[in-house]
Amino acid sequence: EKEGYDHYMMKEIHEQPETFRRVMTGRLHEDAVTFKEFTLTDEQIQNWQHIDIVACGTAYHSGLVGKSILEETLQLPVNVEVASEFRYRNPRLDAHSLVILISQSGETADTLEALREAKQRGATTIAITNVVGSAISREADQVLYLWAGPEISVASTKAYTAMLIALYLLAFYLGDRAGRFNLADHKDLLEALAKLPDQAESLLTEAKKEEIRQHSQALIDADHLFYIGRGSDWAVAQEGALKIKEISYIHAEAYAAGELKHGTLALVTDGTPFVAIALQEKTFEKTLSNVNEVVARKGRVLCLLKEGHDKISDDLDKRIFIPDCLDMVAPILAAIPLQLLAYYTAEARGCDIDQPRNLAKSVTVE
Numbered sequence: 293e294k295e296g297y298d299h300y301m302m303k304e305i306h307e308q309p310e311t312f313r314r315v316m317t318g319r320l321h322e323d324a325v326t327f328k329e330f331t332l333t334d335e336q337i338q339n340w341q342h343i344d345i346v347a348c349g350t351a352y353h354s355g356l357v358g359k360s361i362l363e364e365t366l367q368l369p370v371n372v373e374v375a376s377e378f379r380y381r382n383p384r385l386d387a388h389s390l391v392i393l394i395s396q397s398g399e400t401a402d403t404l405e406a407l408r409e410a411k412q413r414g415a416t417t418i419a420i421t422n423v424v425g426s427a428i429s430r431e432a433d434q435v436l437y438l439w440a441g442p443e444i445s446v447a448s449t450k451a452y453t454a455m456l457i458a459l460y461l462l463a464f465y466l467g468d469r470a471g472r473f474n475l476a477d478h479k480d481l482l483e484a485l486a487k488l489p490d491q492a493e494s495l496l497t498e499a500k501k502e503e504i505r506q507h508s509q510a511l512i513d514a515d516h517l518f519y520i521g522r523g524s525d526w527a528v529a530q531e532g533a534l535k536i537k538e539i540s541y542i543h544a545e546a547y548a549a550g551e552l553k554h555g556t557l558a559l560v561t562d563g564t565p566f567v568a569i570a571l572q573e574k575t576f577e578k579t580l581s582n583v584n585e586v587v588a589r590k591g592r593v594l595c596l597l598k599e600g601h602d603k604i605s606d607d608l609d610k611r612i613f614i615p616d617c618l619d620m621v622a623p624i625l626a627a628i629p630l631q632l633l634a635y636y637t638a639e640a641r642g643c644d645i646d647q648p649r650n651l652a653k654s655v656t657v658e
């Protein structure tokens with residue numbers, strides 16, 4: 293069933309061009325986004341005053357990226373929270389609330405309980421999930437399926453990127469219907485999504501994988517590593533760090549790049565390894581200056597950049613490029629090299645990639 297791959301994780305990483313297509317099929321059009329499965333009225337949508345995104349782990353990380361897009365298209369405040377925190381803090385919810393629950397399995401206990409709490413308090417609930425008929429899909433008011441196919445590897449890969457695409461589609465759709473984001477004026481965003489499957493293919497060639505495998509060799513003896521970025525690059529960093537922790541057992545910490553000098557820079561000495569994500573034009577120069585602060589203290593930095601954005605200084609010879617794309621969709625493409633980096637690091641360390649110690653695919657205990 294692994295179709296020639298050594299692990300399900302690698303198989304699932306490779307399925308991403310196809311899962312990108314699947315989550316968009318029938319929903320993404322040249323100048324519109326549709327969700328035939330939704331039964332939301334305009335009145336309901338216009339009535340929302342705030343949004344909560346609630347999820348765990350990797351699904352939570354997808355929500356961090358979704359937040360800024362939903363804020364932009366719906367012009368409403370969006371709070372993103374891990375389900376085990378959200379449900380125990382008496383969240384302010386009412387008939388003006390939208391709560392988006394994200395869960396690959398649709399069975400995560402804390403996310404399910406957060407959904408129940410939200411419904412009880414009168415919020416509208418939308419579930420983004422991969423598993424048809426799962427508890428969360430049965431109980432949510434509206435369901436957006438990822439159609440990513442079964443994900444066997446404990447480390448989530450294709451479901452994560454499908455969640456990102458689903459969140460973008462949802463943000464465009466709701467913003468357009470609310471009359472606050474005219475999609476017909478933003479065809480470039482829709483085009484950028486349509487290009488993703490082919491761009492993902494280009495990140496999965498044997499040559500590209502070998503390049504990333506080589507970079508992983510510099511990490512295999514690390515005890516700790518930092519992933520830094522700003523804005524959505526920071527969200528990407530958090531997912532990158534989780535992936536390498538769970539499968540390679542190297543401690544990794546994701547840090548908002550601008551926060552380094554508020555304490556953490558004290559940890560940087562000769563050879564301290566960093567992965568820097570610098571994909572957003574708006575913060576590129578700022579992140580670069582953080583990278584230089586690390587390099588000045590002899591830290592080692594591997595940079596994730598967009599093709600064409602190679603103005604970064606030459607002494608930073610460790611770089612991985614993703615295809616040129618709109619900044620907004622960069623987190624989706626960035627996921628792939630970071631998944632591969634974690635995979636090859638774990639492989640070189642002899643870890644059990646598909647079944648990391650202490651972890652279960654679906655967390656049905658609270």
Ligand code: F6R
Nearest residue numbers: 349350351395396397400447448
């Ligand atoms: C990490 C991972 C977990 C899950 C989390 C939520 O790779 O897979 O962090 O993302 O347990 O699971 P779901 O999405 O099924 O609710």
